[in-house]
Amino acid sequence: MRGMRFARTIQVKLVIIYLLLILVAMQLIAVYFIGTVKSSLTESFTNNLKEQADILSKLSAQSLAVKPEQGGEPSEQTADLSLVVQNLFSISGTEVQVLDVTGKIVATSLQVNQSYIGKKNTSLAVSRALQGITDNEDEIIDDDNVRKKMIAQPVIYNDKVVGAVYMVASMNDMYDTVERVNRIFVSGTLMALGLTGVLGVVLSHTITSPIKGLTRHASAVAEGKFDLQAPVHGDDEISRLSMAFNNMTSRLREALSLNEEENEKLVSVLSNMSDGVLAADENGRVIVWNRRALELLGLDTGEGCKLTELLGLSGQQIQEMLKGPVKTAVLSRGWDEDEALPEGKSVLRVTFSPIHRRDRGITGMIAVLQDVTEQEKLEQSRRQFVANVSHELRTPLTTIKSYAEALAGGALEERELSERFVGVIQSETERMIRLVTDLLHLSRLDSNQAQLRRRQTDILEMLDEVSDRFSFQLRQKSIRATVKVAPGLKSAWLDRDQIDQVLDNLVSNAIKYTLDGGEIELSASAPDPGSVAISVRDTGIGIPKKDLSRIFDRFYRVDKARSRNMGGTGLGLSIAREIVKAHGGTIALESELNEGTKVTFTLPTLKEEEGESA
Known part of the structure; x- marks a missing residue:
């Protein structure tokens, strides 16, 4: 795998390109040069043979033109031609034949072929030469697989063909020369490829080395190392690339720094x-x-x-x-x-x-x-408050209006009836006054305008006075009231008037919803050294569990019709809760249907100096 990656590197590709260029160039040069050398050697070899054939044809022309009837001796002519051919035209591997006009061999250069003298040469080239055709040459391959050059020239004497010269020369030496030249080119090509490979490695290294350096720096930048700078050598393209890369790294570092800063701001904003x-x-x-x-x-x-x-x-x-x-x-x-x-x-x-x-x-x-839960609760409370106030005011106002119209319509003349109507009007008016008074009290508590006037208050005395204030109502319903105070619990710093109002509301509710012959208990205890818990428990009709969570809401009534008949405004427990909260305490209600109800509020027991500062 590593070898495959190396083979795909730019350095290897550059070396391969160099080698291919040299190889192609050398091959083109070799083809052209060797082809030219071969053509030149072949042409020179052929011309040499032709020149020798011309010389021999001139030398043998007169001898071949002499006929026996003119006084010449054929045997002497043949001997002279054989001597000339053997001595002057004995080229290595070349056979030279002189033929008469009939195509018979008159002389030959090879000693082994002397037996051919007098025999006829039937080759096509000889026939063409005897016909006076001068361009008779061909390349042949003999039985020994030797390539040879064949030339046939006519012998002309006094513009008459008197014979022919036939030459067959071996071309092995010429082709050996061409082969040596070819081997020289192959050797030169291999040497050039080797030298090119070495130079290619060296030269490609000068190109790939800066690129590798840039690659390493790019990898480092990708990993977040922006403090590295690529080296710059010279002013070539790679150096300018390195300069551009360094500039890009600097700008990228600044951009990422700004981005990180913005991200930190965004994360901080989102988190907080x-x-x-x-x-x-x-x-x-x-x-x-x-x-x-x-x-x-x-x-x-x-x-x-x-x-x-x-x-x-x-x-x-x-x-x-x-x-x-x-x-x-x-x-x-x-x-x-x-x-x-x-x-x-x-x-x-x-x-x-x-x-x-x-x-x-x-x-x-x-x-x-x-x-928006709190906003929705406030909005819901506002809607309910407006609806409840409107409802609470509408009922007595409707009653007052009805009775007033009845009085204006003639009931005023009947004394007994008018007195009863006036009594109802007074009752409803007092009911509205109580409602407005309670609303004003709640408003002062909500706006913290009701200042607490704390003073040292005896707990037992306060509970006894509450029991005495309601003694008449208790006797009317035969309800027994008891007061219990834990031993050691003497007094506490609180606003006596405000706490009296809380106790009055709680005791009043207990009397309203306790049947005749029931029992009400007022008790006080110290759940811890820093607080006092005051409870009002009755044996009344109790409160359903579904209403317990809303029992302290303003204008909330468990039995609306019965509560109105009893004269309640539905604000007593709400006022009690606000007064207890103003003291820094808590209030809780426990109830079981048809078994009774217990309301407990816990107040902190302050020292004298703390109470005065509060």
Whole structure:
């Protein structure tokens, strides 16, 4: 595997390119040069044979032209030609024949072929030469696989063909020369390739070495090492590339530094936001979230979750939210706005904002979560308060109006009837006065305008006085009242008037809802050295469990009709809770239906100097 990677490197590719260039060049030169040498040697060899054939034809022309009837002796002519041919034209491996006009061999250069004298040469070249054709040459391969050159020239005397010269010469020496030249080129090519390979390695190293250095620096930059600089040698293309790379690294380092700074700011902002933030991609899958979002949704992580699952909204609803301007939705999670908000439930306001990309449109969305539970509770309380006040005032006003109209209509003349009507009007008026008084008291408590006037108060004395104030009502219903104070509990610093009002409200409620012959107990104890707990327990009709969580709400009544008939405004327990809270204490109610109710409020026991400063 490593060898394959090395074979694919630029250095190897450059060396291969050099070698291929040299190889191709040498092959082209060899083909051209060897072809030229071969052609030149062949032409020179052929011309040499032709020149010898011309000389021999001139020398033998007169001898071949002499006929026996002119007084010549053929045997002497033949002997002279044989001597000339054997001595002057004895080229190594070359056979020279002189033929007469009839094609018979008159003389030959080879001693072994002397027996051919007088015999006829029937080759085509000889026949063409005897016909006066001068261009008769050919290359032949004999039985011994020897390549030879064959030439036949006519012998002309007085413009008459009197014979022919036939020459066959071996071309082995010429082809050996060509082969030696070829071997020289092969050797030169191998030497050139070897030298080129060495030079190619050296030269390619000068190119690949800076590239390798740049590669190492690029890998280091990819790993986050931006302090490294690529070396710059000279002013060539690679050096300029190194300079550009160093410049790019510096700018990238600055850009990443700014990006990290911005990311840190963004993370810090998201982490410390009081609102939750969820960012989702185009598929609705959550990709970014902050800690507050997980707290509001009650999750450990948002990884792999979809926005539709987290918010309980359908994909179509979210798509509708993303159309047009920024839109919001309120998530109540199974709570009806017309009902009271259950404990532990929360209301979230979600603001959707699309993420746009210029070339792709909407590529995601951002959802901002706000906990509006307290706001919703306040709004619900405001609506209920307005509705309750309107209802509480409307009933007596309607009664007063009805009786006033009756009096104006003639009932005033009947004394007994008019007195009863006036009594009802007075009763309803007093009821409205009590309601307004309680509302003003609550308003002062809410705005912290009701200043506490703490003083040393004897607990037992305070509880006895409360029991005495309600003695008439207790005797009317035959209710037995008892007061119990824990041993050692003497006094506490508190606003006596305010606490008396709390006790009056609690005892009044206990008397109202306790049947004749029942029992009411006022007790005080010290659950710890720093507090005092005062309880009012009765054996009345009790309160259903479903109403216990709202029993301290303003204008809340368990039995609305019965409470109004008893003259209550529905604000007593609310006032009691606010007074106890103003003292820094707590109030709690325990009740069992048809068994009784126990209300306990706990106050801190302050020292004298603490009470005065408070």
